[in-house]
Ligand code: SF4
């Protein structure tokens with residue numbers, strides 16, 4: 001049984017929320033890791049501009065300060081997105097992070113985009129084991145793999161494809177390079193929106209498989225040659241290439257679990273989850289709907305699976321907030337996330353994570 005440490009958001013004159021988060025990290029054992037002179041990647045989501053429910057930089061600063069106090073060398077990181085938005089290359093991604101308040105002063109450390117300028121800076125990480133079903137070589141952002149220690153800092157909220165966006169989603173999907181995200185999300189190949197294509201040939205130069213040609217002065221992808229690496233998506237500055245054919249939500253969840261294992265295996269790792277502003281949708285949305293439950297608290301654990309299970313259980317125990325999408329849903333499933341997104345099943349991710357040895361769904365909640 002894993003230990004998950006928890007504290008609510010009640011404060012006193014002597015202890016504000018950052019101080020309480022700092023105490024939570026200490027009591028949950030963060031100092032047991034040998035941080036001395038070690039690079040520590042803190043994986044988080046900087047929020048799509050327009051979204052206001054992403055985690056404030058103050059939480060990152062508490063975590064970075066705790067690591068620096070132990071002699072570690074932390075940096076904040078995320079990888080580029082697959083879809084068109086404000087975080088699809090490192091320049092826009094860093095701009096979005098700064099717009100949302102993340103900088104050296106506010107967080108106490110630098111920001112590195114894990115998979116580089118165009119989402120192609122990746123390391124192939126082999127995965128092996130009797131219950132690995134989908135991924136034999138995960139494609140993870142190079143800066144994240146280069147770090148000696150991996151830390152996740154997660155805003156726990158809903159997600160339209162995976163049920164909730166928790167620690168495993170932050171790690172597995174979030175650390176995938178563009179090709180990695182393609183592999184998790186899609187079985188198919190990308191296609192070109194010919195109306196947007198200006199025939200600049202950037203995609204052609206970036207395709208290592210000779211899959212792109214210009215039969216009618218517009219880019220065209222030969223699906224027989226395309227291997228679905230997704231490099232062309234990041235290379236197009238005209239948003240003309242997009243993925244097609246999404247996987248089922250269960251396969252998506254299982255692939256996220258396998259990618260999460262590829263990120264954390266063979267090195268120390270530690271995880272924190274903040275249940276605040278629990279929007280029904282992911283922070284990748286450029287808007288956030290009203291929170292579905294009241295703010296609940298902060299959690300930390302060495303086990304990312306137990307952390308997600310504990311976070312989901314706390315949210316599911318909370319009463320729906322009036323004026324939220326949850327208050328408009330029927331309690332058909334006795335599960336807030338499934339009530340909002342009936343086609344999702346978050347347990348498929350946690351069950352598979354447990355089967356491949358990433359962690360356990362069984363936990364002891366220790367309240368401080
Ligand atoms: S990079 Fe985009 S705009 Fe340029 S040729 Fe390819 S699809 Fe067309």
Ligand code: SF4
Nearest residue numbers: 207226227229230232
């Ligand atoms: S996904 Fe990869 S292989 Fe397919 S066309 Fe784009 S760059 Fe080429």
